[in-house]
Amino acid sequence: xxxxxxxxxxxxxxxxxxxxxxxxxxxxxxxxxxxxxxxxxxxxxxxxxxxxxxxxxxxxxxxxxxxxxxxxxxxxxxxxxxxxxxxxxxxxxxxxxxxxxxxxxxxxxxxxxxxxxxxxxxxxxxxxxxxxxxxxxxxxxxxxxxxxxxxxxxxxxxxxxxxxxxxxxx
Numbered sequence: 001x002x003x004x005x006x007x008x009x010x011x012x013x014x015x016x017x018x019x020x021x022x023x024x025x026x027x028x029x030x031x032x033x034x035x036x037x038x039x040x041x042x043x044x045x046x047x048x049x050x051x052x053x054x055x056x057x058x059x060x061x062x063x064x065x066x067x068x069x070x071x072x073x074x075x076x077x078x079x080x081x082x083x084x085x086x087x088x089x090x091x092x093x094x095x096x097x098x099x100x101x102x103x104x105x106x107x108x109x110x111x112x113x114x115x116x117x118x119x120x121x122x123x124x125x126x127x128x129x130x131x132x133x134x135x136x137x138x139x140x141x142x143x144x145x146x147x148x149x150x151x152x153x154x155x156x157x158x159x160x161x162x163x164x165x166x167x168x169x170x
Contacts, residue, residue: 002123003119003124004119007145008120011052011116013153014112014156015109015112017159017160018105018159020160021044021156021162022159023105025041025163027098027100031094033094033162036090040094041159041163042098042104043085043093046077046107047096048108048152049107050085051085051086052148053065053066053084055144056111056115059131060114065114069110071110074103077095078095079092119145
């Protein structure tokens with residue numbers, strides 16, 4: 001297994017988890033929160049997708065699909081284009097409402113395909129390239145891509161947990 005295959009497998013696991021968390025939920029269920037401070041499946045999946053879109057677009061040197069492919073307009077959320085959900089209050093997170101689960105999975109799938117297209121061209125040595133000098137130590141491409149995998153899998157797991165709580169209420 002090479003670098004590209006390993007990363008494709010990791011990102012593929014995120015895609016599976018996203019679909020498992022979202023599939024067959026209604027708009028109301030997607031927006032359900034365990035309490036006023038909790039996150040909904042919709043927010044968790046939107047946020048993890050925004051993080052992946054933002055971070056991978058940055059290292060790939062391309063515009064985010066959020067704006068380039070019109071996903072921002074389709075979602076119609078009251079946030080600036082650069083918002084990815086990081087640091088949002090519970091009230092802001094509650095504004096992420098989705099009428100159709102296919103909107104969430106469609107955006108994720110588009111970001112996933114763009115991510116796979118990017119990682120397919122990577123070689124082992126590419127992972128050592130510094131992509132962010134704002135940190136000490138500076139962040140390499142490998143660390144950035146793995147941090148996205150880590151963050152996304154955690155949020156996908158949270159979405160699965162919220163889905164489980166929700167389904168117990170049915």
